Amino acid sequence: MYNIMFLLLFIGLTSIGIYLRIRNNKNRLMFWVAAVIVCCGLVGLQVILEKQILPRLDMSTDSLVPAMLLYITGALNLFINTFPYFAILVFYLLFNGFMRYDRWLIGGLSIPIWVTLFLSSNLSKNYLDTTFLSFWGLAYTIGIFSLAIFSIVIEKEPHYRLHHFVIAIIFCIPIAVLNVFHFASSATSDRILIAIPYILVLCLIIILLLYVRGAFLGIKKKSIQMVHISTVLTHHSLKNSIGKVKLNSLNIRNSLEQKQYEHIDNYVGNLLDIHDTMMQTMSNISRAVSNQLVLQKQETDMAAIVSDVVKGLRRDSTVTIDIDCPSTIVVVDRLLLTECIQNICNNAIEAIKDAGTLRIKLQQRRKKVHLTISDSGCGMDRLQVHNVFEPFYSSKQRTRNHFGLGMYQAKKVIDAHNGKIDIKSARGKGTTVTVTLKTK
CATH class of the missing domain: 1.10.287 (Helix Hairpins)
Incomplete structure (x- = not known):
């Protein structure tokens, strides 16, 4: 029964994690959720290798197979004991809007894992000294709990507050159990190990129930x-x-x-x-x-594109448009980029319920051009920001004019140009969209 439980844990969680990653490959939050689920699934494989397979092998022989299995077990042991701290902390930093996809910051947060690898472990012997791991894991756990509580406290809507509370349960309980496991004695840690599969499966069931209902992280079920x-x-x-x-x-x-x-x-x-x-x-x-966009690039003045877009905007006298766009030459598909910027500007104007301002600013820094489109509209909450690039997702009421494809298409266009599109928004404080492209 013990072996079957961990085998099912490995097969079930890794499969579901991979499925969620593939089905929501544009969602940054789901990337880290899926990575944590896969990591939890690997617990089953690591336990089976360490407790069942390795003890039955003759490690005294010169055969390569036992040595490889021992090394794989050691690598899994390091991964499942360190990665959840890192991944869940990054998830909550993204979830609360405290960081974008900053590679330097993510790399900095991963430093304790590398220190543990080189100074506190020996993969070839499946050895892991949890002394250092326990304390930096405790620091990360405190950070995760603080961010989870913060997300609940600052939320004003009762419905979303409940949703954030459930997410906190999903991530905080397993990470707390993991940290207790690292501080516990060997006898206590063995008892905790038996309880871990049940805790992980319970959390996964909650995730799947919310996902099917279209309530997990605001993700609409793609079916x-x-x-x-x-x-x-x-x-x-x-x-x-x-x-x-x-x-x-x-x-x-x-x-x-x-x-x-x-x-x-x-x-x-x-x-x-x-x-x-x-x-x-x-x-x-x-x-x-379509999977790919075929670009027809040509030298184009970004200021001219912005001018064309502004002329075609649907607006009334209550919306003021402030433009600061000096002439800047880029090599782009003019038709697609015009449509992209027009989608962003139309969304901005529609977000302005009463009188407001739409600001369009163009800046060139080194070899990149940054187009910033800001509005003083109603803004979006954190989950809407993270899901705005999903196909058929819309923060507006669905009508025949709102298919939820505008921002999805905009991101496809910018990605095809090897550029970046970033959104910062808060309810009641407006939205800022920044498009970054390479200059000529």
Whole structure:
């Protein structure tokens, strides 16, 4: 029973972790969640190797197999005892908006793992001195608990506060048990080891229940239901357009029969507008499901792109647009980048409920250009910020005009240009989107 339990732990958790990573490959929070789940699954493999397989091997022989298995067991032992501290702390720093994807900061947080590797372990002998590990693990555990409590305290909405509390339970209980395990005596640690699979499975069940309900980290379940939603929206949009085509065609016929030719030009203009709307809808869906964008790069002035976008923005007199965009030459696909910036600006204007300001600023630093688009609108919460690039995800109410593809498509365009797009936002404080591209 003991062996089967850890075998199922290994197979189940690693499979689910890999699945969640693949299904949500654009979500930075889910990357760390999936990594922790896989790490927990490897506990089962490490225990089976250490407790069942290695004791049955003749380690005195010169065979390469026992030595390799011992080294793999040692590597797993180091990984599962150190990585959860690091990964969960990074998760909570991202979750609370205290860091972006800063490689230097992430590398700095991983230093205790490397110190443990080189000074407190011997992988070839499956040896791990937990003295140093226990204390830096305790420091990381305190940091994780502090960030978890912080996320609950600052949340004003009861629904989200409950959600943050559940996430705290999912991560804080296992990490606390791991740290107690490191400080415990050998007899106590053996008893804790038996309880670990049950704790991990319970936390995983909570994650899966929230995930299926579309409530875990704000992630919408990507299933046939999501495809159905997008299909219905597309059908509704095209159906309305087709109805307008018929109406304008009948009006043209009536005008010809009654020889009221002065109205025909207006009806033809309506048909052309409907054509553009239908083509745009199909283009958005087509790009969303395509794996790659084919770029047609050319030298372009970013200031000219911004100027074109501003001219086509839907706005009223209550929105003030402040532009600071000096001439800057870049090599980009002008059509795609214009559409990308237009999506961002349209979202910004729609977020401004009453009077407000949209600021567009262009700066060149060394060999990169930074386009910053800021609004004084309603802003987004942390989960919306982390999920805004997911396909069919929208912080606005779904309509035939809001498919949840605008920011997803914008990120695809920027990624295709080897650039970066970053969002900073808070509810009631507006949103700032920064697009970074290479200059000529």
